[in-house]
Amino acid sequence: MRKTARLAAAPFLGAALLLAAPPAGAFSDAEKKEIGEIVKQYLIENPEIMLEVQDALEEKIAEARNQQARTALDNNREAIFESPVDLVLGNPKGDVTIVEFFDYNCGYCKQSLGTMTELLGKDKNIRFVLKEWPILGPDSDATHRVSDAVRKVAPEKYGDFFMRVMSAQSRTNEDKAIDAAVSLGIDEATLRRTMKDSPNDATQAATHQLALTLGFNGTPAYIVGDETLPGAYGIDAFDRKIANLRGCGKATC
Numbered sequence: 001m002r003k004t005a006r007l008a009a010a011p012f013l014g015a016a017l018l019l020a021a022p023p024a025g026a027f028s029d030a031e032k033k034e035i036g037e038i039v040k041q042y043l044i045e046n047p048e049i050m051l052e053v054q055d056a057l058e059e060k061i062a063e064a065r066n067q068q069a070r071t072a073l074d075n076n077r078e079a080i081f082e083s084p085v086d087l088v089l090g091n092p093k094g095d096v097t098i099v100e101f102f103d104y105n106c107g108y109c110k111q112s113l114g115t116m117t118e119l120l121g122k123d124k125n126i127r128f129v130l131k132e133w134p135i136l137g138p139d140s141d142a143t144h145r146v147s148d149a150v151r152k153v154a155p156e157k158y159g160d161f162f163m164r165v166m167s168a169q170s171r172t173n174e175d176k177a178i179d180a181a182v183s184l185g186i187d188e189a190t191l192r193r194t195m196k197d198s199p200n201d202a203t204q205a206a207t208h209q210l211a212l213t214l215g216f217n218g219t220p221a222y223i224v225g226d227e228t229l230p231g232a233y234g235i236d237a238f239d240r241k242i243a244n245l246r247g248c249g250k251a252t253c
Helices: 002-008 010-020 029-045 048-075 077-081 107-122 138-153 155-167 174-183 188-197 201-213 235-248
Strands: 087-090 096-102 126-132 221-224 227-230
Touching: 029 048, 048 077, 048 227, 077 096, 077 201, 087 107, 087 155, 096 107, 096 235, 107 126, 107 155, 107 235, 126 138, 126 201, 138 155, 138 174, 138 188, 138 201, 155 174, 174 188, 221 235, 227 235
Parallel strands: 096 126
Antiparallel strands: 087 126, 096 221, 221 227
């Protein structure tokens, strides 16, 4: 069907090329108008051609985006997969690594918590890296400041803090995040002092730039092996990517 459409488009493409790059004896205004009417009529009679053009454009944009992501992955592997400030769940030596950029106030991130928990529960060879990326306003900034202080003050409780805050259905802020930390036995005064004396501004700026370099514009956003996956995904999508990585070494075989 597509081949037939492309063949049918030949007169239209020929006219368009003539208009775009006329020969030495350029067309007169009357001739250009006549060609324009031919092109217009052809598109009216064959509107499916515009779908072909749209498909080609989308493919070109997607390929450019994928190439940008591949280059960013190659150039930033240590920052993506081995940053000492990231929370790592699952098997630290797992054969498949999944990276998630998240915001504590991201509703889709909260919904995706169940997917992550299910993956780690059934597959003991997955390494799950969580990168804090507060992009949803002042409450998110404040919550991530508390989270960073928890990591510094009580790193052994960082994972529990993450699970407690992310599993809460309501929007979180600084006070709620501190309450969550205190409920885990972390001293509030020490936490607040760490937030003041050792802010996470530089860390979050670096994460933000890394996310943009990878082509992400929102949370959640994932990296599975050699592929970037912006947006939320279900368990089946991750299962396929993981199986592919183990089968052919790529997220898409």
